[in-house]
Amino acid sequence: MSGLVIGQQWWCAAGLIYLLIRVSRLGGVIAPISLLVVVFLSGSWFLWQNSQFDRLSWHEVQPRAVQLRVYPDDIQVSGNQLMVTGTTNERQHIRAFGRLKSATEARHINGIRQVTRWLVQGTNTLMSTARNKNQFDQHKQARLLKRHGQLEMTQWQVIPSKSRWWQLPIDRIHELRKTLLLRFAALPPTLSEYATNLLLGASDATFYEHNPGLQQLGLLHLFSISGMHIVYLVGLCRFLLARCGLTRETSYVLLACLLPAYALIAGGSATLVRAVLIGELGLLQPLISGGRHQLSGQDAWSWSLIGGLFLQPGVLLSLGGQLSYLLAFTLLVVSVETAWWQTWLMNLVGLPVILHAVYQIHLLSTPINLLIIPLFGWVIFPLVILATVTSAWLPGLTNMADMLLHGFSQLITWFGQLPGLITVGKLPLGLTVILLIVTLLLIDERKRRLHWFMLLTLCYGSAFLLLHFPLDGEVSFIDIGQGDSILLRDPFNRHVSLIDTGGRVGFARPAWTKGTEPPARVVTITVNYLHSRGITTLDDVNCSHQDADHIGDVGKLLQLMTVRRLTIPAGMRQSRGFQTKIAPYLKQTQVIELQAGRPVPNFPFTIYHPFTPGPGGNSDSVVLGAERNGCKFLFMGDLDQAGERAIMQQFPSLTVDVLKLGHHGSDTASSSEFIKQVHPQLSVISAGLANHYGHPKQSVLDTLQEQHIPSLNTADVGMISYEYYPWGNSHWHTMLPIRTPQAGSPKPSREPLP
Numbered sequence: 001m002s003g004l005v006i007g008q009q010w011w012c013a014a015g016l017i018y019l020l021i022r023v024s025r026l027g028g029v030i031a032p033i034s035l036l037v038v039v040f041l042s043g044s045w046f047l048w049q050n051s052q053f054d055r056l057s058w059h060e061v062q063p064r065a066v067q068l069r070v071y072p073d074d075i076q077v078s079g080n081q082l083m084v085t086g087t088t089n090e091r092q093h094i095r096a097f098g099r100l101k102s103a104t105e106a107r108h109i110n111g112i113r114q115v116t117r118w119l120v121q122g123t124n125t126l127m128s129t130a131r132n133k134n135q136f137d138q139h140k141q142a143r144l145l146k147r148h149g150q151l152e153m154t155q156w157q158v159i160p161s162k163s164r165w166w167q168l169p170i171d172r173i174h175e176l177r178k179t180l181l182l183r184f185a186a187l188p189p190t191l192s193e194y195a196t197n198l199l200l201g202a203s204d205a206t207f208y209e210h211n212p213g214l215q216q217l218g219l220l221h222l223f224s225i226s227g228m229h230i231v232y233l234v235g236l237c238r239f240l241l242a243r244c245g246l247t248r249e250t251s252y253v254l255l256a257c258l259l260p261a262y263a264l265i266a267g268g269s270a271t272l273v274r275a276v277l278i279g280e281l282g283l284l285q286p287l288i289s290g291g292r293h294q295l296s297g298q299d300a301w302s303w304s305l306i307g308g309l310f311l312q313p314g315v316l317l318s319l320g321g322q323l324s325y326l327l328a329f330t331l332l333v334v335s336v337e338t339a340w341w342q343t344w345l346m347n348l349v350g351l352p353v354i355l356h357a358v359y360q361i362h363l364l365s366t367p368i369n370l371l372i373i374p375l376f377g378w379v380i381f382p383l384v385i386l387a388t389v390t391s392a393w394l395p396g397l398t399n400m401a402d403m404l405l406h407g408f409s410q411l412i413t414w415f416g417q418l419p420g421l422i423t424v425g426k427l428p429l430g431l432t433v434i435l436l437i438v439t440l441l442l443i444d445e446r447k448r449r450l451h452w453f454m455l456l457t458l459c460y461g462s463a464f465l466l467l468h469f470p471l472d473g474e475v476s477f478i479d480i481g482q483g484d485s486i487l488l489r490d491p492f493n494r495h496v497s498l499i500d501t502g503g504r505v506g507f508a509r510p511a512w513t514k515g516t517e518p519p520a521r522v523v524t525i526t527v528n529y530l531h532s533r534g535i536t537t538l539d540d541v542n543c544s545h546q547d548a549d550h551i552g553d554v555g556k557l558l559q560l561m562t563v564r565r566l567t568i569p570a571g572m573r574q575s576r577g578f579q580t581k582i583a584p585y586l587k588q589t590q591v592i593e594l595q596a597g598r599p600v601p602n603f604p605f606t607i608y609h610p611f612t613p614g615p616g617g618n619s620d621s622v623v624l625g626a627e628r629n630g631c632k633f634l635f636m637g638d639l640d641q642a643g644e645r646a647i648m649q650q651f652p653s654l655t656v657d658v659l660k661l662g663h664h665g666s667d668t669a670s671s672s673e674f675i676k677q678v679h680p681q682l683s684v685i686s687a688g689l690a691n692h693y694g695h696p697k698q699s700v701l702d703t704l705q706e707q708h709i710p711s712l713n714t715a716d717v718g719m720i721s722y723e724y725y726p727w728g729n730s731h732w733h734t735m736l737p738i739r740t741p742q743a744g745s746p747k748p749s750r751e752p753l754p
Contacts, residue, residue: 001039002309005046006143007317011429042309049313056092057142058124058149066151068094068118069161071171072178073202077110082153086118093146096120098153109158113178115171117161122153131479131718131735132525134426134532144314173264180265187391188402190409195388197223198381201267211409213416218347218354218365222376226271226324230279232381233262249287256283270321273311274328277304297332301325319357323350333443343370345443352435356427359531363420372412380408425467425534435459467534469493475628476721477660478502478529479714479735480521482688482695483549486635486660487526488604488626489533491726495604496535499542499624499635501526503552503581522553527560540565540603542594542624544637546577546616558585567603569620570595571613578616594622596650608647608654609639618663619643625656629724634678636662636669644674652677658722660684665696665713672703684720685713712738 003012016039023035058064068086076083082098096118100106127150130137142148163171181202184195193210196202203223214220222228234255241251263276278300285295305325308315315321330349334342347366355361362368387401427435438459442452469492478485480502488497501522530536541563543551557563566586570593572578592600596607606625614620621637634656636644640663647654659680662669664687675683683704687695696713704711712720718735 001042001046002313002316005043005050006314011433045310046313053143053146053148056090056148058126061124061126063121063123064151065119065121066094068096068120070116070118071174072113072115073174073181075109075112075178077106080106082106082109084118085147092148094149094151095147096122096151096153096156098122098156111182112158113175113182115161115163115167115175117159119157119159120151120153121155122151124149124151129736131714132529133476133719133721133735134529135525140317144312144318170264173261177265184388187388188399190406191384191387191391191398191402194380194384194405198225198229198384199388200265201225201269201272211412213412213414215358216360216362216416216421217368217412218362219369219372219412221271221323222372224269224271224320225266225275227275227278227328228377229381230259230272230275232377234259234279234283236385252283252287256280259283270308270312270315270318271324273308273315274304274321274324277307278328297335301329301332304328319353322353326350326353330440330443340370343373349436349439349443352427352432352439355424356429356432359426359534360421360423362416363422364415364418368415380405423531423534423536424464426532427463427467431459431463435463464534470533472723472725473628474721474723475626475631475633475658476719477684477686477714478526479718480525480686482664482691482693483521483552484544484637484660484664484686485522485526486686487529488628489535490604490628491724493533493535495539496530496537497540497542497604498526498538498557500544500550500637501541501553501557502550503548503554505548505552520553520556522557523560526553527557530561537562537564540567542567542605542622543569543572543582544635545569545618545621546572546575546581547618547638548577548581550638551577551581554582555585558582558587558589563589565590565592567592567594567600567622569593569610569614569616569622570598571620572616575616608634608651609643611646611650618668621662623647625654628722629728629730631658631722631724631730632656633658633660634680635660638663638666638669640668641671641674644669644671648674648677655679658682658684660686661696661700661711663695664688664691664693665700666693667697667699670700670703672707675703675707675709680709683709683711685711685715687713687715689715691715 001012001016003009004016020032020035024032026032066088068084068088070084070086074085077100080100082100083095085093085095087093098120100109127138127142127147129139177200180200181196184192184200186192187195193207197207201224207223208215208220214223237255237258238251241254242248246254259276259279263272266272281295281300281303285293308321308325312321316325327346327350330346331342334345337345344366347369351361383401383404387398391398435456438452438456442449442456445452471491473491474487474489476487476489478487482505483502484500485502486499488495488499490496503520503522530538538557538561541554541557543554543566545551554566558566566582566589568578568582568591573591573593593613594600594607594610595613596609596611598607600607604626607622608625609623610620618638619640619642621639621643623637623639623643624635626633626635632655634654636659639647644662654677656678657680659675659678659682661683665685685696696711701711712734714720716736717738720735721733722730723733724730
């Protein structure tokens with residue numbers, strides 16, 4: 001019901017129908033009626049949650065002045081970036097962003113330790129759905145987190161907030177958490193990161209950047225407060241309370257009261273809520289039953305799932321929630337196995353879910369887990385607790401612990417760099433469910449385990465071939481913001497090319513804000529999409545010219561993927577843009593300078609510009625032509641109108657089906673004469689949403705309308721893809737629906753080429 005109502009995953013209805021049929025065949029009427037009551041109650045609860053979210057969410061962009069009640073631990077400062085999360089008087093949960101003006105202001109706001117009220121003014125932004133295939137979906141996350149809006153603050157005022165009597169307990173817990181966050185931040189760097197993650201559940205993006213091996217080796221669960229951490233902490237507290245002379249019953253009651261408070265202190269993640277609920281059941285059940293009845297593991301797991309869904313209705317729609325409940329259930333089933341076999345089976349169960357969300361797996365993941373988990377439980381976790389608690393009295397121990405943890409981090413990074421990282425690609429949802437079911441059957445039916453293992457191997461092999469040798473090809477205009485990035489992929493991935501990578505235009509920033517830049521879009525968008533298609537190697541990356549919004553992220557791309565060949569306009573090798581953005585990251589990549597009239601062997605494009613070497617400015621942009629499935633494309637870079645006239649003179653008979661307009665639709669390009677000569681049936685504009693340059697210009701749109709040429713803009717519809725098959729079928733696809741099509745533009749978002 002959660003997947004059906006909250007996640008709108010209609011296939012969940014099949015599981016619900018199957019469950020109803022199974023229960024109806026048990027005989028009697030109590031079980032079917034009970035199940036129907038549960039379906040009705042849970043469906044009503046989830047529908048109410050949906051209606052509340054829709055009612056409270058902001059659906060229009062407009063200036064707003066709101067008052068937020070903000071817990072101190074919901075204030076985050078990163079360089080000159082400020083982010084606060086608070087609640088309005090109407091019970092809306094709002095996240096607000098602002099820019100700080102000085103390091104002094106940043107320290108002052110970051111040092112706030114009490115609950116405050118923020119009087120903020122600004123304009124809200126709408127949380128959009130994913131604008132590219134397999135991109136992070138901001139709107140979906142907002143629904144899961146019950147976040148009703150986000151605001152770009154232009155002004156704010158912070159005033160003290162008085163707590164009412166029923167707010168005092170929660171307020172004091174959040175104030176304690178902020179005090180601990182500030183104290184942990186003053187610890188040596190590595191110990192600070194470990195203590196903040198392991199004890200307070202406060203993950204910093206830079207932590208995973210500093211420790212890439214954690215994600216590559218599948219060790220992120222060690223740094224997400226979960227069942228292992230709760231069992232360890234409860235066991236430690238029971239030991240200490242017993243040494244203080246408290247009876248077992250008294251210590252159980254005390255721990256049952258403290259666990260919910262710790263859930264708030266540690267961030268309240270999905271994995272933590274599940275572990276705390278199971279911990280509460282384990283502590284309270286012997287007290288209630290007087291020790292006469294023992295709650296089974298399956299019942300404890302089931303009650304924790306019911307409680308988790310009541311508190312967080314979308315918990316099973318997040319990767320953390322899925323893995324938490326799935327692996328906890330699997331542990332109950334495989335508890336009779338050896339520790340070695342338990343680890344293998346649990347990794348095998350989580351693999352389909354991980355590949356559906358992350359696309360990669362390391363062959364050393366299971367062996368490293370077998371090695372690291374005991375070390376983590378017996379050495380790392382106790383060391384972090386001991387060094388953190390005694391940091392004020394034993395600085396020598398604190399520094400020694402920091403050195404040991406730094407060595408441990410380096411060891412994990414070294415393991416992560418070993419060969420064995422396999423990019424499988426994004427498993428389709430249906431195949432993910434099938435693989436999960438087959439894996440669970442493999443675990444359950446021990447006598448036929450070999451048969452199920454062979455079937456599972458066949459399924460994974462088929463999935464790998466399907467993802468790495470797809471039948472379809474594509475020409476995709478990636479929505480990279482204000483910039484260009486175009487992917488051309490042949491069927492069966494015979495040849496994969498990328499034209500430009502996009503990149504942010506750099507501006508001078510104060511020294512105290514360094515290190516706060518957001519991740520490059522080529523990582524979160526382009527590389528993420530390539531990995532989801534099982535692609536780790538690009539045959540060629542083509543740099544149109546040296547502007548940052550076209551090649552600013554080439555260096556990052558070269559670090560993350562294998563690039564066999566990189567092309568640039570003739571003469572650009574000596575430019576400052578090439579020397580700073582590309583040259584430092586070149587390894588085995590071949591660099592070729594392009595010039596019209598000079599063919600390049602095995603190059604799947606026709607070169608129409610430049611005609612002479614140049615420094616790599618707009619007027620030197622490489623213009624490439626390509627034909628896919630009988631459809632002719634022309635990619636203009638940022639070429640100006642003078643360059644267009646030169647192409648018309650040199651290639652007077654040039655016509656195309658699809659024209660990628662030059663310079664993002666600027667009026668410095670796309671002259672009426674050029675558009676008329678090449679006579680495209682469709683024009684594509686790559687521009688950023690609400691960009692500061694006013695692209696595309698109205699004069700260019702007027703030219704297109706006068707010549708009855710439809711246009712698609714990434715700013716309006718997200719990623720634009722032309723998908724085709726070897727037997728000739730093709731269609732266009734846009735990530736977002738075409739809401740206000742211009743005259744002559746394709747009507748639906750999937751339409752054959754005009």
